[in-house]
Amino acid sequence: MGLLSRIFGKKSASPEPKAKPAAGADVEKKAETIKKEEKPVADKITVGHVHMSGCTGCLVSLADNYGGLLTILDKYADLVYGLTLADVRHIPKMDVALVEGSVCIQDKLSVHEIKEAREKAAVVVAVGGCACYGNITRFGRGGQPNQPQHESYLPIGDLIKVDVYIPGCAPTPQLIRNVCVMAYLLLKGNKDQQELAKKYLTPLMQLADRGTEACGCDLMYDVVNQGLCMGCGSCAAACPVRAITHEYGKPNVNREMCIKCGACYAQCPRSFFNFDVIPEFEGIMDAIDAALK
Amino acid sequence: MPLMRHSNEVREMAGELGKYKLCVSARSADKAILKKAQDGGIVTQLFKFALEEGIIDGAIVAGPGDEPWRPRPFIATTVEELMSSSGTKYNISPQVSWIKEATRSFGLDKIGIVGTPCQMQAVRKGQLYPVGLRDVPDKIKLAIGIFCMENFSYQSVKQLVEDHAAMKMEAVKKMEIGKGKFWVYGQRGQVVQLPLKVTHKYEQPGCHVCLDYVANLADVSTGSVGSPDGWSTVFVRTRNGDDIWSKAIAAGCFETKPIEQVKPGLELVTKLATEKITKNQKTVEERAKFGVNKGLRNPYLGPK
Numbered sequence: 001m002g003l004l005s006r007i008f009g010k011k012s013a014s015p016e017p018k019a020k021p022a023a024g025a026d027v028e029k030k031a032e033t034i035k036k037e038e039k040p041v042a043d044k045i046t047v048g049h050v051h052m053s054g055c056t057g058c059l060v061s062l063a064d065n066y067g068g069l070l071t072i073l074d075k076y077a078d079l080v081y082g083l084t085l086a087d088v089r090h091i092p093k094m095d096v097a098l099v100e101g102s103v104c105i106q107d108k109l110s111v112h113e114i115k116e117a118r119e120k121a122a123v124v125v126a127v128g129g130c131a132c133y134g135n136i137t138r139f140g141r142g143g144q145p146n147q148p149q150h151e152s153y154l155p156i157g158d159l160i161k162v163d164v165y166i167p168g169c170a171p172t173p174q175l176i177r178n179v180c181v182m183a184y185l186l187l188k189g190n191k192d193q194q195e196l197a198k199k200y201l202t203p204l205m206q207l208a209d210r211g212t213e214a215c216g217c218d219l220m221y222d223v224v225n226q227g228l229c230m231g232c233g234s235c236a237a238a239c240p241v242r243a244i245t246h247e248y249g250k251p252n253v254n255r256e257m258c259i260k261c262g263a264c265y266a267q268c269p270r271s272f273f274n275f276d277v278i279p280e281f282e283g284i285m286d287a288i289d290a291a292l293k
Numbered sequence: 294m295p296l297m298r299h300s301n302e303v304r305e306m307a308g309e310l311g312k313y314k315l316c317v318s319a320r321s322a323d324k325a326i327l328k329k330a331q332d333g334g335i336v337t338q339l340f341k342f343a344l345e346e347g348i349i350d351g352a353i354v355a356g357p358g359d360e361p362w363r364p365r366p367f368i369a370t371t372v373e374e375l376m377s378s379s380g381t382k383y384n385i386s387p388q389v390s391w392i393k394e395a396t397r398s399f400g401l402d403k404i405g406i407v408g409t410p411c412q413m414q415a416v417r418k419g420q421l422y423p424v425g426l427r428d429v430p431d432k433i434k435l436a437i438g439i440f441c442m443e444n445f446s447y448q449s450v451k452q453l454v455e456d457h458a459a460m461k462m463e464a465v466k467k468m469e470i471g472k473g474k475f476w477v478y479g480q481r482g483q484v485v486q487l488p489l490k491v492t493h494k495y496e497q498p499g500c501h502v503c504l505d506y507v508a509n510l511a512d513v514s515t516g517s518v519g520s521p522d523g524w525s526t527v528f529v530r531t532r533n534g535d536d537i538w539s540k541a542i543a544a545g546c547f548e549t550k551p552i553e554q555v556k557p558g559l560e561l562v563t564k565l566a567t568e569k570i571t572k573n574q575k576t577v578e579e580r581a582k583f584g585v586n587k588g589l590r591n592p593y594l595g596p597k
């Protein structure tokens with residue numbers, strides 16, 4: 001795969017894409033020259049973790065990349081802001097803000113900080129169901145001790161423009177990792193790297209454009225009702241609260257259980273399926289692995 | 294930014310037969326597998342080999358469900374379990390629904406999964422965009438795709454068998470789509486064939502936007518089309534698939550013939566793949582103009 005081998009300066013394992021079915025012969029091309037390992041990193045990007053009303057599960061997910069996280073911090077990103085992680089009081093200028101949690105609109109500081117994050121960050125990523133869709137905080141209606149008047153929680157996209165969504169509760173370490181690597185390539189990569197990163201991030205940007213409401217009902221509205229469901233089961237696998245079962249091959253959502261994290265719809269191959277990225281899975285997965293070695 | 298991908302571009306990227314390293318006609322060398330298998334027993338044999346070699350800890354197959362010929366995803370961790378789920382059930386088994394559960398409740402670290410082309414798409418999307426599939430992407434060790442022109446709901450198949458073919462579901466020994474017909478074989482030797490004209494209207498609607506016939510994204514994909522009866526056409530696609538396939542060949546699991554030497558061969562596979570993709574591409578385009586200045590969603594352009 002030319003693109004990826006150029007991107008990461010190593011021979012990618014997947015074959016040249018042009019199969020010649022009519023000839024039917026062994027189509028693997030071994031002629032690719034193995035390029036020398038070149039250091040893929042020009043300079044690091046700056047990243048911050050902005051904590052709104054969330055449970056810190058998203059941050060824990062990021063940390064659950066273990067060695068991969070250390071590699072990211074070592075080679076690709078400097079953490080310039082983060083509660084307890086970076087000793088910085090005010091939101092600094094940064095390339096990428098990873099925002100966790102929804103915004104309590106009765107909390108002045110939160111409202112101020114989310115706006116500031118937008119001003120200071122080139123790219124705002126909503127990490128996790130709460131930042132994207134409100135998730136479990138959609139059910140908050142105040143009355144809790146200490147700040148009983150804190151009763152209204154909004155997904156960050158209701159207050160600022162968000163660039164990229166990573167839905168899910170908790171979002172997975174692997175998707176956060178992939179987005180971090182792609183964000184790096186987008187901002188610091190060469191032309192080919194940027195091209196790949198754009199293609200990869202496009203559906204996650206489109207999800208951000210799509211809106212701030214999510215529910216298991218989306219599977220009905222936007223997949224089954226649209227004549228698109230083919231019964232793969234991805235939605236049920238993705239649901240963190242096991243709210244989805246399949247009845248004769250079609251999803252059945254227990255709406256009482258749904259916490260509105262948005263994972264099911266985003267995971268569904270009939271929400272988005274980008275033919276310019278997914279068929280390259282082998283090369284891209286190799287490339288991400290190589291980047292994190 | 295190429296936000297809008299054009300439909301013919303999508304088709305080109307989809308490719309009729311996908312990428313592959315090798316294509317052969319093959320069948321299992323194991324008589325017991327062949328006896329129960331749909332075609333050349335490729336799926337059951339390859340999983341058996343992978344299980345015995347420790348390449349996988351278990352495989353998500355379409356096992357027997359609550360009603361006759363109604364499959365359900367089933368995690369086979371023994372050869373007996375694999376054997377008892379061989380054969381094609383022409384209705385939906387939501388294979389991917391267990392992919393995370395397999396790593397949790399079943400504790401599998403190395404998962405095998407068999408599924409239709411759309412289910413292979415789901416697996417690969419899940420690996421690149423694991424929104425709700427924590428720790429799953431690296432655990433998929435063998436994804437076997439089966440060719441697929443269309444699928445049916447259980448109720449559709451039941452209606453075809455009981456109303457059109459006048460057989461009881463529990464009395465059916467095998468179902469097959471081939472040579473332009475839907476075949477229903479009874480336990481007592483009776484055979485009923487229905488023209489596909491009859492089956493078309495019962496097809497799962499979601500299949501009509503499907504742009505993959507031969508499971509282009511599987512590690513190894515297989516189907517009957519292209520090979521003689523009792524044999525299967527096999528595409529070995531990924532590096533991982535190639536590795537496992539070569540080991541299985543070396544271990545004597547399969548008999549193979551060059552695909553160029555069998556009839557009807559790749560020409561028919563290409564023809565059917567092209568027909569399916571062209572027809573469904575047209576459906577995708579027509580959906581855009583389904584209403585009056587309003588259309589239906591196109592998942593290939595994005596999630597909106």
Ligand SMILES: Cc1cc2nc3c(=O)[nH]c(=O)nc-3n(C[C@H](O)[C@H](O)[C@H](O)COP(=O)(O)OP(=O)(O)OC[C@H]3O[C@@H](n4cnc5c(N)ncnc54)[C@H](O)[C@@H]3O)c2cc1C
Pocket residue numbers: 329330331332333334335336337338354355356364378379380381382383384385386388407408409439440441442443444445470515516517518525
């Ligand atoms: C809905 C459907 C449509 C098909 N259409 C075509 C076609 O147009 N052309 C063609 O050449 N082949 C088609 N096939 C594939 C073909 O029928 C055989 O399944 C394939 O050749 C494998 O046979 P085998 O002998 O290698 O596998 P076997 O060893 O018999 O194993 C078959 C495997 O498939 C699994 N399986 C059975 N039913 C399903 C299901 N509904 N969903 C997911 N997995 C299942 C079983 O659990 C088993 O593991 C279709 C299969 C299905 C399920």
Ligand code: SF4
Pocket residue numbers: 219223224228229230231232233234235236249250251267268269270271387
């Ligand atoms: S994930 Fe699969 S089963 Fe669920 S709605 Fe989407 S297509 Fe249907």
Ligand code: SF4
Pocket residue numbers: 214215216217238239240241242243244253257258259260261262263264265
């Ligand atoms: S059904 Fe499950 S996955 Fe879907 S939004 Fe609700 S909680 Fe999330």
Ligand code: SF4
Pocket residue numbers: 230409410411412441442443444497499500501503504505
């Ligand atoms: S035709 Fe396509 S969408 Fe329908 S079951 Fe087969 S692979 Fe899936």
